[in-house]
Amino acid sequence: MAIFIYPPTIDWSWMKQRPQQLMKYLARAGHTVYYCNKTQEEAPPEEISPGLYLVKHHERWLKAEWPDIQKRKSAPVIVWCTLPQLSLSLQAYQADKIIYDCVDEFPQWAPYEWDMAATADAIICTSERLFRRITRQYPDKKLALIRNAYDTDMRLHLPGEPDDQQMPEDFPTVPTLGYIGAWAPWIDSKLVTRLAREQSEARVIIIGPEFGRKFLPSRAGLHFSGMKPHHQLPGYLRLLDVCLIPFLLNTVTLATNPIKAYEYLAAGKPVISTGLPECHLMQPFVDVASSPENFLKLAASRLRDPGDCEARRKFALQNTWTHRVKEIEAFVF
Numbered sequence: 001m002a003i004f005i006y007p008p009t010i011d012w013s014w015m016k017q018r019p020q021q022l023m024k025y026l027a028r029a030g031h032t033v034y035y036c037n038k039t040q041e042e043a044p045p046e047e048i049s050p051g052l053y054l055v056k057h058h059e060r061w062l063k064a065e066w067p068d069i070q071k072r073k074s075a076p077v078i079v080w081c082t083l084p085q086l087s088l089s090l091q092a093y094q095a096d097k098i099i100y101d102c103v104d105e106f107p108q109w110a111p112y113e114w115d116m117a118a119t120a121d122a123i124i125c126t127s128e129r130l131f132r133r134i135t136r137q138y139p140d141k142k143l144a145l146i147r148n149a150y151d152t153d154m155r156l157h158l159p160g161e162p163d164d165q166q167m168p169e170d171f172p173t174v175p176t177l178g179y180i181g182a183w184a185p186w187i188d189s190k191l192v193t194r195l196a197r198e199q200s201e202a203r204v205i206i207i208g209p210e211f212g213r214k215f216l217p218s219r220a221g222l223h224f225s226g227m228k229p230h231h232q233l234p235g236y237l238r239l240l241d242v243c244l245i246p247f248l249l250n251t252v253t254l255a256t257n258p259i260k261a262y263e264y265l266a267a268g269k270p271v272i273s274t275g276l277p278e279c280h281l282m283q284p285f286v287d288v289a290s291s292p293e294n295f296l297k298l299a300a301s302r303l304r305d306p307g308d309c310e311a312r313r314k315f316a317l318q319n320t321w322t323h324r325v326k327e328i329e330a331f332v333f
Contacts, residue, residue, distance in 0.1 A: 001030050002076045002333070003069075005093055008038040008058045009083045012048075016230050018103055018126070018259065019082055021151050022328070025321040027052035029329070032075070036061070062092060070094065078332065084109050084116035097121045099332065102130055105255035117141055122332065127278050129255045144331040147278070149324045150262035150316040154234050157266045157313045171239055172203035172223065175303055177272075178240040179204075180233060181260050182211035183224070188248045188274065189216075191292050195246075196222035198296055202303060204244075207236050237267050242302045245273035245286075246295070261286055266316035268309030270302035285315045 006023050012035055020035070027033040033052045034045065041056035045065070048054050055061045070077070076096040081087075082103050090098050100120035102113075117123065117134075122142040125131050131145040150156075177195065179187070183206055196204040196219060206215065209227035228236060237243070243264035247253040257278040264271045271286045272295060273279040279286045287302065289295035 001032070002078050003073060004031055004033045005077065005079045005095065006033070006035045007079065007081055007083075007086055007090065007093075008036040009081070009086070011037045011039060012054055016151070018101070018148055019080070021149070021259075021321045022080070022101075022324065024049065024052060025325045026328070028322075029325050034061075066093070081116070081120075084112035087112065087116040087119040090119060097332065099124060102126070102134060105130065105251050107251060124328070124331070127255050127257045128281070129277055144327070146324055146327050146331070147257045147319070148259045148262060149319050149321045150266045152266075152317075152320050152322070154263065154266070156234050156237060156263060157268075157317055159238075159268065171236070172205060175202040175241045176239065177202060177204050177242040177244055177299055177303070178207060178236070179244040179246060180207045180237060180240075180263075182208050183213060183215050184211040185213050186247050186250065186253050187213075188246045188292075191246050191274070191295060192244075193219060193222060194292070195244075195296055195299060196220070199300065199303070202241075205240075207233070234267075237263065237269070240267075240269060241306070242299055243267075243269045243271045244299070245271065245276065245279065247274050247276060249275060262316050262319055265312040268313050270306050271312075272298045272302060282315070285312050 004026050006019055010017060010019060012020060023033045023035050027049060031051065034055050036055040036058040039056050043056045045053040045055045045061060079090050079093050079095040079098045080101060081090060082101045098120045100116050100123045102123055102125040117138045123134055124144050124146050125134055126147055134143055192204060199221065203221055203223060205223045205225055207225045207228055215224040245258055245261060253276060256276060261271060261279060261282060265285055273286050273288050274295060275288055275290065279288050287298045289298055
């Protein structure tokens with residue numbers, strides 16, 4: 001077993017993303033995990049589940065509490081970092097290993113990556129595209145490809161859950177195509193608008209926060225539901241007839257392994273994606289469009305015929321965070 005530290009990058013309460021899922025399941029596997037918030041709340045670390053501690057005032061914890069933990073420790077300390085800008089600060093933990101989890105291809109991160117790669121003892125990445133690039137750039141660095149996964153705590157794979165019958169007040173009563181996630185610059189808004197216009201007997205719904213862009217006033221057939229509490233998302237997802245990944249193809253999205261694909265599939269839903277390389281690798285469980293016109297045709301086809309729901313659930317259950325933690329343990333130790 002080990003002690004994992006996730007430095008202050010994303011606050012626990014913001015969104016349930018890869019770092020939160022990995023840290024939760026590492027603790028569940030028996031490791032001790034300190035997830036450090038960016039907050040400066042005057043409160044001691046909170047054990048939010050067995051072995052998983054939320055550090056609410058990182059600077060104070062690092063100076064006053066972490067040295068005492070280090071003196072008593074009987075396990076290796078591993079710092080798990082997803083933000084390359086933090087490379088120079090990671091030595092403060094005096095860790096046995098530093099792992100750089102390369103999760104995105106944001107251009108603004110590129111100037112910091114060389115320092116992060118030099119600091120890290122090993123690199124983990126989330127997509128084939130990232131794996132190939134990092135292999136070229138850092139050929140001597142220990143590297144593994146460990147993709148995203150499905151969080152079984154969402155219980156999406158259990159179709160008989162009671163909240164299946166709880167219809168949200170803002171949910172359409174007509175056939176519905178939906179996207180759950182941030183309304184961000186990488187969403188193809190023209191494609192979404194066109195889909196809503198052409199599916200006149202259905203409704204397109206967007207569920208998630210505005211992130212880096214504003215959602216224009218809703219048009220006929222297109223509804224922006226906004227951000228919902230994470231615990232409500234499974235109820236919304238189960239009510240969708242077709243799930244969408246309408247991403248533009250650019251540097252960021254071509255390197256993306258979308259978590260939402262695993263969640264959609266766990267619910268047995270048909271999934272239509274633009275031409276993301278990682279979604280191509282999920283075929284035939286994900287329908288990947290070759291063009292905007294093909295995206296529209298696939299969406300219309302899946303409204304008529306959802307396809308094999310059980311095969312999709314099985315795929316998701318073969319790709320859970322429990323599986324990923326086992327891959328991490330095999331790689332790191």
